[in-house]
Amino acid sequence: MSSAIIWFRKCLRLHDNPALCEIINDDQITSMLPIFILDPEIFGVQFEKFGNNRLRFLCENLDDLNSRIQSKSDNSLIIFWGSPQDAIQSLKSILGDHLKLLSSDYCSEPHGRKISELLSKDSSIQSHFHPATHTLLDLDKTLLQPGFKNPKSMKDIEKIFALMYPRDAEGFFKIPHPLAEPANLKNSPEGFSPKKVSSNFAGEVHSVNSLKNKFSELGFLKTTAENFYFRGGETEALARLERKVSSRQDFVNSFRKPKTTSTNLPENPMEPSTTGLSPYIATGSLSVKRLWMEVERANREGPHSGPPESLHGQLLFREMFYLLSLSVPNWDSDQDNTMCKKIKWGEKDETKLSAWKDGQTGFPLLDALMRQLDSTGWMHHLGRHAVSCFLTRGQLWQHWQEGRNVFEQRLLDSDWALNNANWLWLSGVAPFSMPYFRLYNPCPDGKSSLNVDAVDAGFIRHWVPELKNFPVKYIYEPHLAPLKVQEHAGCVIGKDYPKPIVDRKLAAKENLARFKASLN
DNA sequence: GGATCCGTTGTAGCT
DNA sequence: AAGCTACAACGGATC
Numbered sequence: 001m002s003s004a005i006i007w008f009r010k011c012l013r014l015h016d017n018p019a020l021c022e023i024i025n026d027d028q029i030t031s032m033l034p035i036f037i038l039d040p041e042i043f044g045v046q047f048e049k050f051g052n053n054r055l056r057f058l059c060e061n062l063d064d065l066n067s068r069i070q071s072k073s074d075n076s077l078i079i080f081w082g083s084p085q086d087a088i089q090s091l092k093s094i095l096g097d098h099l100k101l102l103s104s105d106y107c108s109e110p111h112g113r114k115i116s117e118l119l120s121k122d123s124s125i126q127s128h129f130h131p132a133t134h135t136l137l138d139l140d141k142t143l144l145q146p147g148f149k150n151p152k153s154m155k156d157i158e159k160i161f162a163l164m165y166p167r168d169a170e171g172f173f174k175i176p177h178p179l180a181e182p183a184n185l186k187n188s189p190e191g192f193s194p195k196k197v198s199s200n201f202a203g204e205v206h207s208v209n210s211l212k213n214k215f216s217e218l219g220f221l222k223t224t225a226e227n228f229y230f231r232g233g234e235t236e237a238l239a240r241l242e243r244k245v246s247s248r249q250d251f252v253n254s255f256r257k258p259k260t261t262s263t264n265l266p267e268n269p270m271e272p273s274t275t276g277l278s279p280y281i282a283t284g285s286l287s288v289k290r291l292w293m294e295v296e297r298a299n300r301e302g303p304h305s306g307p308p309e310s311l312h313g314q315l316l317f318r319e320m321f322y323l324l325s326l327s328v329p330n331w332d333s334d335q336d337n338t339m340c341k342k343i344k345w346g347e348k349d350e351t352k353l354s355a356w357k358d359g360q361t362g363f364p365l366l367d368a369l370m371r372q373l374d375s376t377g378w379m380h381h382l383g384r385h386a387v388s389c390f391l392t393r394g395q396l397w398q399h400w401q402e403g404r405n406v407f408e409q410r411l412l413d414s415d416w417a418l419n420n421a422n423w424l425w426l427s428g429v430a431p432f433s434m435p436y437f438r439l440y441n442p443c444p445d446g447k448s449s450l451n452v453d454a455v456d457a458g459f460i461r462h463w464v465p466e467l468k469n470f471p472v473k474y475i476y477e478p479h480l481a482p483l484k485v486q487e488h489a490g491c492v493i494g495k496d497y498p499k500p501i502v503d504r505k506l507a508a509k510e511n512l513a514r515f516k517a518s519l520n
Numbered sequence: 521g522g523a524t525c526c527g528t529t530g531t532a533g534c535t
Numbered sequence: 536a537a538g539c540t541a542c543a544a545c546g547g548a549t550c
Binding site: 307 | 528529
Binding site: 431 | 546548
């Protein structure tokens with residue numbers, strides 16, 4: 001008679017879940033308890049670190065996970081709102097000696113590592129934190145390889161992969177296969193009741209339903225037609241994987257950086273032209289190994305693009321950033337971060353920042369992108385380049401951490417290692433290949449890689465409805481349209497839609513000089 | 521050890 | 536229309 005806790009941490013799924021499989025495959029373990037912990041260190045004491053969309057998405061994930069658990073056992077997901085140590089302690093005191101194992105996934109963030117270490121010190125219960133669950137690589141093992149060097153390019157990370165997962169005869173890395181979802185789960189320990197836990201725990205204990213009520217009371221979980229586009233959960237993740245990747249061999253094999261293609265499908269401004277799987281990878285409702293394998297399956301069928309531009313290339317960058325976030329101290333800071341150049345960014349300017357945040361800069365493409373982010377929790381990769389360049393080294397000269405914070409709160413696919421990495425990169429402070437004079441034009445013409453939709457600018461019209469009747473000729477820089485054109489389109493610039501908050505060319509020139517001066 | 525090359529995804533203007 | 540070049544010129548790796 002022994003029990004195990006399965007703690008769903010960064011891995012909100014039943015498929016390819018090593019921690020869960022350990023419990024299912026161990027005949028000594030007769031019962032299990034599935035838990036999730038809302039750690040105030042991560043979510044904020046009043047969830048202030050998570051925006052409405054992220055909380056909604058998380059709830060949908062938990063809801064789906066709970067249903068899947070219920071269909072395979074008598075268990076329901078137990079949600080703790082409080083510290084992980086207290087949560088585990090309370091279960092220990094109820095289950096006593098029956099509790100033998102805490103099984104969960106490995107967490108590389110500084111706080112997560114601290115928690116794992118604290119829990120591992122407790123000798124009364126075994127704690128297993130399975131590596132290579134949220135990433136393809138076993139990060140700690142990779143860092144310990146003799147001669148390990150921080151990877152800074154696609155070549156570097158490919159070398160590391162060749163070392164850890166030597167290529168097969170066809171040149172594919174031998175990544176371990178994802179684990180199948182168990183046919184059945186284990187039931188709860190006899191006589192167990194979540195009520196006992198509640199009376200024993202300093203924080204709150206919730207079911208999925210009571211958590212949803214709690215969030216509603218706090219004013220979260222507002223749903224609109226727009227943000228409902230990405231529904232959370234493993235069920236939706238697997239369906240989307242099939243719809244956007246597995247069933248589209250040609251799309252997968254020809255995947256390259258977007259050129260003049262729109263960032264969203266022209267016929268539906270809500271639908272990303274890429275896979276749109278990042279929110280599911282970030283919450284762990286989709287296994288990154290599973291995605292890797294589906295791409296590999298398509299690639300094996302015929303000619304295909306390769307890294308860095310291919311889908312495998314994108315996932316390799318993800319691994320590179322995860323490694324760096326672990327090996328470079330103070331990854332999320334500009335202090336004592338060896339990968340962060342010291343740049344004298346401007347004083348925090350609330351007016352500029354809120355114009356950027358709220359999509360009121362007077363640059364229609366950027367405003368459309370930022371409004372899309374706020375509304376749906378998602379933005380196309382190149383759009384992120386454009387808005388982050390504009391905020392930092394391009395036009396507004398604001399600190400990259402300001403933008404990082406906004407993305408962290410609003411992006412459904414927000415992931416500490418990756419979000420910080422991308423801001424370090426795009427603001428030009430990281431020693432990756434980003435010549436500082438390579439700026440993005442916030443008002444791209446038809447030839448730019450950033451051009452969202454040159455044909456009818458439908459993307460802009462959708463997200464910036466003030467401009468919905470503007471002729472395409474002026475839609476990227478509406479203030480340049482003759483007043484007559486503005487009046488005819490029903491949108492006078494400066495009255496119905498803001499004038500540009502900066503002279504983009506002048507600001508770019510000044511900032512280029514500032515950046516250069518900061519380097520000396 | 522100085523020269524050269526290269527870097528996930530730039531822009532503008534020309535032919 | 537796609538492709539070329541100039542722009543301005545980083546920093547690390549490689550030769």
